[in-house]
Amino acid sequence: GAVVSQHPSRVICKSGTSVKIECRSLDFQATTMFWYRQFPKQSLMLMATSNEGSKATYEQGVEKDKFLINHASLTLSTLTVTSAHPEDSSFYICSAGTGEGYTFGSGTRLTVV
Amino acid sequence: KQEVTQIPAALSVPEGENLVLNCSFTDSAIYNLQWFRQDPGKGLTSLLLIQSSQREQTSGRLNASLDKSSGRSTLYIAASQPGDSATYLCAVKGNTPLVFGKGTRLSVIA
Numbered sequence: 001g002a003v004v005s006q007h008p009s010r011v012i013c014k015s016g017t018s019v020k021i022e023c024r025s026l027d028f029q030a031t032t033m034f035w036y037r038q039f040p041k042q043s044l045m046l047m048a049t050s051n052e053g054s055k056a057t058y059e060q061g062v063e064k065d066k067f068l069i070n071h072a073s074l075t076l077s078t079l080t081v082t083s084a085h086p087e088d089s090s091f092y093i094c095s096a097g098t099g100e101g102y103t104f105g106s107g108t109r110l111t112v113v
Numbered sequence: 114k115q116e117v118t119q120i121p122a123a124l125s126v127p128e129g130e131n132l133v134l135n136c137s138f139t140d141s142a143i144y145n146l147q148w149f150r151q152d153p154g155k156g157l158t159s160l161l162l163i164q165s166s167q168r169e170q171t172s173g174r175l176n177a178s179l180d181k182s183s184g185r186s187t188l189y190i191a192a193s194q195p196g197d198s199a200t201y202l203c204a205v206k207g208n209t210p211l212v213f214g215k216g217t218r219l220s221v222i223a
Contacts, residue, residue: 006156034210034211042215043202043213043214043215043216044157044202044213046210046211049210091154093156093157095157095211100159100162101145101147101159101162101206102147102159102204102206102211103159104149104156104157104158104159105156106155106156107154107155107156109154
């Protein structure tokens, strides 16, 4: 089946620095990928839709200048958390649609100290 | 705006029991519904995908049903095992990206 690889799985960074998270479709091409954020014991909240070769579409309330999304190829989308603050600490997950529904990456646990 | 509700929020059962997880959604104009499993600190694993034209899907000990007109889906797990312990999420796809419920945290006690 379709596989989405997400890296890193865990990252700890200092407040004020930037962190990049990668999401790759391994055996299929994804013109669209999705980035979610999940707080403890809560469901997934869609942050943005990443479109290959064009600008991402952000959900209401998500700061596009803080969460930079780049989808430069059909197999790679990146999410960069800029000037990270402790409140950005969360679990971030990417996904892509396939003919078998949606496939998700393994997630990235971001801790900002 | 589509809203997805999952009941119960948490469930604890002894090993071997059959159980049912419930999912309801407010807008019946969906393309499909998908059930996922999430282990603590991990990503989502797709369990079953039901297209809007389908009534149910089965995979091993799992059976998912869909009643689109009433906005309901159930996930039936037969002969539960401790390894089934996880959070189960349902998500619906309509004209917007996937909308998730908050999940049911299942604990199967050996």
